[in-house]
Amino acid sequence: VRRSDRREVKAFSAFLSLRADAKLPTKARSVLIPERMALPKVRVSAPNPEDDHVSWWKVGLVSIVGFGIGVLWPRLAGVRFGPSAPAPPAALSHVSSAVPEVSAAPGPPAPVPLSTVRPAVAKPFTMSCRTTEGETKKNACGTLGDVHATLGPVLEGLGACSGAATTSGKLSLVLTLDFAKNRVLAELGKATTIKSPEGLLACGREGLSRVSLSGIEHDQPQYNVLYHVTFQSAHAVASLDTADVSHVVVEKAVVREAPRSGSRIESLSRGSEVRILEKRDNWYKIEFGDDKRTGWVHRSLIGK
Numbered sequence: 001v002r003r004s005d006r007r008e009v010k011a012f013s014a015f016l017s018l019r020a021d022a023k024l025p026t027k028a029r030s031v032l033i034p035e036r037m038a039l040p041k042v043r044v045s046a047p048n049p050e051d052d053h054v055s056w057w058k059v060g061l062v063s064i065v066g067f068g069i070g071v072l073w074p075r076l077a078g079v080r081f082g083p084s085a086p087a088p089p090a091a092l093s094h095v096s097s098a099v100p101e102v103s104a105a106p107g108p109p110a111p112v113p114l115s116t117v118r119p120a121v122a123k124p125f126t127m128s129c130r131t132t133e134g135e136t137k138k139n140a141c142g143t144l145g146d147v148h149a150t151l152g153p154v155l156e157g158l159g160a161c162s163g164a165a166t167t168s169g170k171l172s173l174v175l176t177l178d179f180a181k182n183r184v185l186a187e188l189g190k191a192t193t194i195k196s197p198e199g200l201l202a203c204g205r206e207g208l209s210r211v212s213l214s215g216i217e218h219d220q221p222q223y224n225v226l227y228h229v230t231f232q233s234a235h236a237v238a239s240l241d242t243a244d245v246s247h248v249v250v251e252k253a254v255v256r257e258a259p260r261s262g263s264r265i266e267s268l269s270r271g272s273e274v275r276i277l278e279k280r281d282n283w284y285k286i287e288f289g290d291d292k293r294t295g296w297v298h299r300s301l302i303g304k
Contacts, residue, residue, distance in 0.1 A: 119164070171229040177216075
């Protein structure tokens with residue numbers, strides 16, 4: 001718009017404000033308001049209600065393209081937009097590799113048995129028998145085979161029962177050998193000196209329940225035999241030097257198979273040399289003779 005045109009429009013606007021009801025002739029209007037000053041027409045259109053909705057396929061397309069560019073492509077191309085973690089210095093990595101691997105703390109050590117000494121088991125004594133007719137005899141029971149070879153190892157195994165390692169004293173057992181039913185029954189004998197023998201008795205019964213009497217020679221269907229099993233606690237057993245040599249100081253020294261009530265196996269004369277192997281209270285296990293037999297003697301017989 002030229003400057004002269006602007007002055008004409010301004011003058012015409014002032015004229016209209018003074019004479020609002022004034023009417024200009026068409027020639028005057030065309031002079032004062034040129035055609036090029038006419039305002040353009042504005043066209044406003046409203047969409048139909050059917051077309052006024054979201055185009056979901058366009059939204060989905062934009063989402064897929066954005067996911068591919070922002071997430072999928074960097075992973076496939078190995079591109080990382082964040083900073084990488086700093087690598088450890090060479091000196092620190094060398095130190096860490098030199099540190100030995102620490103293993104888990106070891107558990108408590110296995111308990112050490114207090115003693116490995118087996119109880120002394122004396123050979124059995126036949127107390128009585130029962131005949132086929134049901135008669136009980138204390139004598140003339142006939143032949144009874146070597147039951148000790150079968151029952152002795154089982155009774156020696158009582159040393160592994162609970163509480164045996166701390167037990168001292170004698171366990172007297174009356175065993176009923178029932179050949180008809182092939183079983184062994186056990187009861188406590190009157191000569192028992194152990195204070196609480198119930199646990200050892202129960203342990204012995206369990207072991208004897210697995211014993212078979214088949215193959216043992218016998219004349220009667222049932223026998224009652226007496227066993228003495230001597231226990232000594234590990235704290236009372238003294239291991240002596242095998243080079244300890246002593247001599248018999250009495251006229252005759254009885255050597256027994258087990259301490260106290262063991263059967264007699266030998267009689268040594270005064271001055272006989274013996275080698276002491278083990279001590280249990282007042283009894284010593286000795287080695288004697290050229291054939292190096294072993295047995296038990298009371299300490300008073302060898303001057304101890």
